[in-house]
Amino acid sequence: MGHDTKLEELAIKLFSIDAVKMGEFTTKSGIKTPVYFDLRVIVSYPEVMEMISNLLQEYAIKDCAYDHVCGVPYTALPIATLLSVITKKSMLMRRKETKSYGTKKSIEGHYKAGQTCLIIEDVVTSGSSVLETVKDLRKEGLKVNKAVIILDREQGGSANLLNNDVEITSLFTMTSLIEILYKNRKITEEMMLKVKAYIKETQAVVLEPSVDRLLLPYEKRAELATNQIAKQLFNIMATKKTNLCLSVDLTSVTSILDLLEKVGEHICMVKTHVDIIEDFNKDFVTQLKQIADRFNFLILEDRKYADIGHTVSMQYMKGVYKVGEWADCVTAHSLPGDGVLKALNGHMNSVSRGVFLLAEMSSEGNLISPEYKDATVAMAVKYPDLITGFVCQNKDTFKDPGLIQLTPGVQLESSKDSLGQVYNTPEKVILENGADVIVVGRGIVAAKSPETQVVIYKDALWKCYTKRVSGKLE
Numbered sequence: 001m002g003h004d005t006k007l008e009e010l011a012i013k014l015f016s017i018d019a020v021k022m023g024e025f026t027t028k029s030g031i032k033t034p035v036y037f038d039l040r041v042i043v044s045y046p047e048v049m050e051m052i053s054n055l056l057q058e059y060a061i062k063d064c065a066y067d068h069v070c071g072v073p074y075t076a077l078p079i080a081t082l083l084s085v086i087t088k089k090s091m092l093m094r095r096k097e098t099k100s101y102g103t104k105k106s107i108e109g110h111y112k113a114g115q116t117c118l119i120i121e122d123v124v125t126s127g128s129s130v131l132e133t134v135k136d137l138r139k140e141g142l143k144v145n146k147a148v149i150i151l152d153r154e155q156g157g158s159a160n161l162l163n164n165d166v167e168i169t170s171l172f173t174m175t176s177l178i179e180i181l182y183k184n185r186k187i188t189e190e191m192m193l194k195v196k197a198y199i200k201e202t203q204a205v206v207l208e209p210s211v212d213r214l215l216l217p218y219e220k221r222a223e224l225a226t227n228q229i230a231k232q233l234f235n236i237m238a239t240k241k242t243n244l245c246l247s248v249d250l251t252s253v254t255s256i257l258d259l260l261e262k263v264g265e266h267i268c269m270v271k272t273h274v275d276i277i278e279d280f281n282k283d284f285v286t287q288l289k290q291i292a293d294r295f296n297f298l299i300l301e302d303r304k305y306a307d308i309g310h311t312v313s314m315q316y317m318k319g320v321y322k323v324g325e326w327a328d329c330v331t332a333h334s335l336p337g338d339g340v341l342k343a344l345n346g347h348m349n350s351v352s353r354g355v356f357l358l359a360e361m362s363s364e365g366n367l368i369s370p371e372y373k374d375a376t377v378a379m380a381v382k383y384p385d386l387i388t389g390f391v392c393q394n395k396d397t398f399k400d401p402g403l404i405q406l407t408p409g410v411q412l413e414s415s416k417d418s419l420g421q422v423y424n425t426p427e428k429v430i431l432e433n434g435a436d437v438i439v440v441g442r443g444i445v446a447a448k449s450p451e452t453q454v455v456i457y458k459d460a461l462w463k464c465y466t467k468r469v470s471g472k473l474e
């Protein structure tokens, strides 16, 4: 049987097992699509797994020289396993989350720096999942320049990957697959044309930055930021050499102002919860702003807005606190939909303001799922002038180097409090998890001498950041 016939047979098979679906779907990045590929189902069909691995071997990887194969987690793992067995090449496995115990390795298997690894992936859209795996393998000294893919959605992935020195070969493009299905009367002409029109519309996907945000210094990232507060914050960090945001969770005006007088020179931002202050008054805000100006730090009110847009609009500007009048930036949940962002955006007239969207939380048992996190990041894309960054815990949450990863739940030792707060160390949050601005509350505020402790934190956090941007990670 010829190669084209085998591909045709596979395309029809994928359609019959519902790995290719027609209708109206929303992708991980929030784009509407008339066709959806769910190749996770292939594990239930050994004959399909066999067809795919044979075709990849005969067609895509026959002439490649490589020492290992590595599947992009998770759908491609069984295919990589089969290919490893067929080709008698060793397999490497990338962990999505590094272990906090034992070897702490992100790549499992035996390998040597300088060896070559071939990537296996099921579907490529922007290429970002392939890139995450490529980066982890390259960190180990492995050479990675080639990926073989079952389906290329033709939405910028191959260009993004080439931009990062990775060439791809795919069994199908979305166009070739759809043409086979039409030729074999599995879909109507109308559906085929709809998919082709969709491919044309979405082909101009923005190039993934070839630059890794984690390796870029703050001053460079300031140039890439579109939100004015993100720009300011990057510049403050670079100038003052501090990425410490102090969470002043104290309940009286004088305790907050006195503390800020002592520690202001060491922080890039202060984070408040104004609704816990028992003697809040307008004068507090005036003094807070004066101290912030004098020591050159920003003010983040951690209000975590989470209501319908109309209510958020009033909560932001009205009531006792009138947050919009004095806070440089605020936090908000994406849960109610982007009405929250529309409301906050409506108040950004002449003043620079920003929003940190909560994409993840530090507390144990929180209900945020990977899908919710991705949808939060997709929501932010529509508000480039408003979004300062994300409150999150992981480096893979977003890629844009102009946005800021704000990470709470940090103390010098890993621990937990009695109400579910989880603390990670500066090394873990900056070097492993990608934090840009680090929120510390009780680690400093509850210390015997906050003015001594603030310097200890500032130095530890800055040391990790300089190590990260120097690229000298062990």
Ligand SMILES: O=c1ccn([C@@H]2O[C@H](COP(=O)(O)O)[C@@H](O)[C@H]2O)c(=O)[nH]1
Binding pocket: 247, 249, 273, 302, 360, 361, 362, 363, 391, 408, 409, 410, 421, 439, 440, 441, 442, 443
């Ligand atoms: O996921 C989140 C989001 C916000 N916070 C806030 O940060 C500080 C942390 O204070 P610690 O004393 O260092 O625990 C606090 O104001 C939280 O409301 C968070 O912890 N986790």
